[in-house]
Amino acid sequence: MSTTNEDLIGRTDVNDLEAILSITNTDVDELVHAVADNADAIFTWDYEKGKRPALNKLYEKAKTSQWNGETDLPWDTEVDQEAVVMANADANAGLRDGMDLRGTGFEHWDDAQWVQMGVESQNWTLSQFLHGEQGALICTAKIVETVPWIDAKYYASTQVMDEARHVEVFAKYLDTKLSGHYPINAHLKMLLDDIVNDSRWDMTYLGMQIMVEGLALAAFGFIHQLTTEPLLKQLLRYVMSDEARHVAFGVLSLKEYYAELTQAEIKERQEFAFEAAVRMRDRFLQQEVWERMGLEPKKVLPLVMMSPQRQMFQQMLFTKIVPNCKKLGLLDAGDGWLRQRFGELGVIQFENWADTGEEYEAFALAEGEAEGQPA
Ligand SMILES: [Fe+2]
Numbered sequence: 032m033s034t035t036n037e038d039l040i041g042r043t044d045v046n047d048l049e050a051i052l053s054i055t056n057t058d059v060d061e062l063v064h065a066v067a068d069n070a071d072a073i074f075t076w077d078y079e080k081g082k083r084p085a086l087n088k089l090y091e092k093a094k095t096s097q098w099n100g101e102t103d104l105p106w107d108t109e110v111d112q113e114a115v116v117m118a119n120a121d122a123n124a125g126l127r128d129g130m131d132l133r134g135t136g137f138e139h140w141d142d143a144q145w146v147q148m149g150v151e152s153q154n155w156t157l158s159q160f161l162h163g164e165q166g167a168l169i170c171t172a173k174i175v176e177t178v179p180w181i182d183a184k185y186y187a188s189t190q191v192m193d194e195a196r197h198v199e200v201f202a203k204y205l206d207t208k209l210s211g212h213y214p215i216n217a218h219l220k221m222l223l224d225d226i227v228n229d230s231r232w233d234m235t236y237l238g239m240q241i242m243v244e245g246l247a248l249a250a251f252g253f254i255h256q257l258t259t260e261p262l263l264k265q266l267l268r269y270v271m272s273d274e275a276r277h278v279a280f281g282v283l284s285l286k287e288y289y290a291e292l293t294q295a296e297i298k299e300r301q302e303f304a305f306e307a308a309v310r311m312r313d314r315f316l317q318q319e320v321w322e323r324m325g326l327e328p329k330k331v332l333p334l335v336m337m338s339p340q341r342q343m344f345q346q347m348l349f350t351k352i353v354p355n356c357k358k359l360g361l362l363d364a365g366d367g368w369l370r371q372r373f374g375e376l377g378v379i380q381f382e383n384w385a386d387t388g389e390e391y392e393a394f395a396l397a398e399g400e401a402e403g404q405p406a
């Protein structure tokens with residue numbers, strides 16, 4: 032029996048724009064959102080600490096790597112959002128560069144509209160990071176409950192604190208430095224719901240630690256590099272030092288667990304990874320921004336997707352996910368099903384990039400860096 036795209040992602044063609052855009056968030060006014068969490072809470076009576084040395088090392092590292100979102104970041108930095116958008120555009124290639132905009136919805140845009148789009152895009156991006164961070168907070172609290180290993184429960188508990196801090200700093204940045212929130216994007220919401228809903232403890236890891244956080248680590252790194260705004264730069268630097276540990280936690284835990292699974296069980300993990308990859312790619316089309324700018328997403332997106340800058344960004348999102356999936360044996364298991372799928376998504380070329388099992392050490396904050404001193 033083979034699973035079709037229709038079964039996994041609800042459409043036959045991965046790139047069917049009409050189908051992608053037909054999924055929108057209809058609950059934008061709800062204040063809380065309930066998701067059934069089907070997993071058992073697992074006690075373990077095996078308290079032997081350090082039975083899994085790599086996880087124990089990560090836990091010890093996490094204990095000494097905590098920072099304070101209120102006091103370690105320079106919140107007194109003045110952020111003129113429009114000036115930042117313009118400075119970023121000057122420093123980096125933008126959507127306008129290398130594109131023929133004649134005959135498109137952008138043709139008659141003046142500079143003010145381009146700046147406004149940059150502002151909206153930033154509000155949207157940071158809002159989605161915020162919602163994703165809350166997803167991570169909930170997922171790691173769930174991992175504390177469901178994972179059967181004491182070293183993993185210990186580690187996951189430190190990650191719960193990390194994620195609370197990430198939610199806190201992104202919310203504060205949005206509230207005090209930017210100019211508006213966006214509700215959660217429907218594709219991201221579907222993915223987070225699927226992850227929380229799944230009864231198998233390792234699926235929380237795969238969905239959150241490997242896929243969502245792998246993408247976040249890459250996206251934060253990209254924006255950290257490009258932004259000209261010093262507060263956001265430092266905020267991302269701090270968050271990334273935590274995120275690298277989180278992805279490592281996923282890689283180290285699943286590497287052990289997947290060794291016990293049957294081929295059929297591994298196939299389900301491959302399918303879940305593919306579904307997550309597609310959902311995350313779909314969300315980055317940021318359809319809500321085009322709408323707010325008065326453009327029809329269906330008309331502008333084919334153009335936007337051809338922009339060289341956009342294509343680079345979209346591929347870059349997978350620079351951590353693909354090597355980590357390879358390390359876990361997911362790319363080539365069975366008949367190389369996931370390798371072929373990542374090929375179709377145009378991201379398989381990253382398979383030999385560094386995986387995050389060890390890489391977290393390179394992201395660690397330097398001595399004194401977490402005491403408010405500049406890097
Ligand atoms: Fe986070």
Ligand SMILES: [Fe+2]
Pocket residue numbers: 167194244273274277
């Ligand atoms: Fe995280």
